[in-house]
Amino acid sequence: xxxxxxxxxxxxxxxxPERNFRETVDLAINxxxxxxxxxNNRVDESIVLPRGTGQETRIVVFAEGETALRxxxxxxxxxxxxALEELGGxxxxxxxxxxxxxxxxxxxNMMQDIGRYLGTVLGPRGKMPxxxxxxxxxxxxxxxxxxxxxxxxxxxRTFHTRVGAENMDIDxxxxxxxxxxxxxxxxxEKGPQNIDGVYVKTTMGPASEVxx
Numbered sequence: 001x002x003x004x005x006x007x008x009x010x011x012x013x014x015x016x017p018e019r020n021f022r023e024t025v026d027l028a029i030n031x032x033x034x035x036x037x038x039x040n041n042r043v044d045e046s047i048v049l050p051r052g053t054g055q056e057t058r059i060v061v062f063a064e065g066e067t068a069l070r071x072x073x074x075x076x077x078x079x080x081x082x083a084l085e086e087l088g089g090x091x092x093x094x095x096x097x098x099x100x101x102x103x104x105x106x107x108x109n110m111m112q113d114i115g116r117y118l119g120t121v122l123g124p125r126g127k128m129p130x131x132x133x134x135x136x137x138x139x140x141x142x143x144x145x146x147x148x149x150x151x152x153x154x155x156x157r158t159f160h161t162r163v164g165a166e167n168m169d170i171d172x173x174x175x176x177x178x179x180x181x182x183x184x185x186x187x188x189e190k191g192p193q194n195i196d197g198v199y200v201k202t203t204m205g206p207a208s209e210v211x212x
Contacts, residue, residue: 004210004211005174005177005178005181005200005210006170006171006174008199008200008208008209008210008211009025009170009173009174009177009200009208010170011208012025012200012201012202012205012206012207012208013025013166013170013202013205015205015206015208016166016201016202016204016205016206017204017205019203019204022165022166022167023165023166023202023203023204023205024054024055024162024164024165024166024202024203025054025162025163025164025165025166025168025173025200025201025202026160026161026162026163026200026201026202026203027160027161027162027163027177027180027198027199027200028158028159028160028198028199028200028201028207029043029153029158029159029160029161029184029195029197029198030157030158030195030196030197030198030199031043031153031157031158031159031188031194031195031196032157032193032194032195032196033190033193033194034157034188034189034194036153036154036155036156036157037155041189042152042153042154042155043151043152043153043159043184043187043188044126044150044151044152044153045150045151045152045183045184045187046130046148046149046150046151047148047149047151047161047179047180047183048144048147048148048179049147049148049149049163049164049176049179049180050147050175050176050179051164051168051169051172051173051175051176052146052147052164052172053146053147053148053149053162053163053164053165054164054165054167054168054172055162055165057102057103057145057146057147057148058076058100058101058102058103059075059076059101059102059103059104059105059142059145059146060075060076060077060078060079060097060101060103060104060105061075061077061078061079061104061105061106061132061138061142062078062079062080062084062104062105062106062107062110062114062129063078063079063080063105063106063107063110063132063138064080064081064107064110067107067132067138068080070138070139071105071138071139071142073139074139074142074143075105075142076101081110081113084110084113084114084117084118085113085117087117087118088116088117088118091121094117094118094121095121098118098121098122098125098127099125101127102145102150103127103129103130103145103148103150104122104127104128104129104130105129105130105132105138105141105142105145106129106130106131106132107131107132108131108132108133108134111129111131114128114129115128126150126152130145149161149162149163149180151180151183151184157196161180163176163177163180163200164176166202173200177200177210181195181198181210197209198210
């Protein structure tokens, strides 16, 4: 499979028109033979890319005390309980934060308050925080999340996820795509038979099919 993925990535990069910004490399997946009106059949996976995303990933942490101090060096922002409560009272600020942030992480003992103050904003966007247990290393968790993508279909047969950036080595992009396809094949009810097509493209470029 790696060779067919490599061919598709190479074509997508070669055929992409030149832009004055660095484009992402995205994967489009088409599903079949699944009732996506049933939430149990929907794809909703956090997948760590072995070669990273090639892009900045914005991570916000809800924490206090020592955990907050350690997170400050690696997270984009750290919010305590008071800041959480303020956000809960300002719907516009909460929505802006949710839209600007890729992933949230929160100390487990703050999850109930996050649900109360921000659940209606973060929940529908699929951005409820990853709970941080007392024994978890917040720095390790943040570094892992920086290389994570959310693969989510919702009720749509076709969905997208980023797999890298155009300036990354082709082999690294191939490794990332291979991990995502293998995860989907393992998780879908009928495995590869539920995948109708896989395409790779740059942000503005044409799609190149990955034989499966």
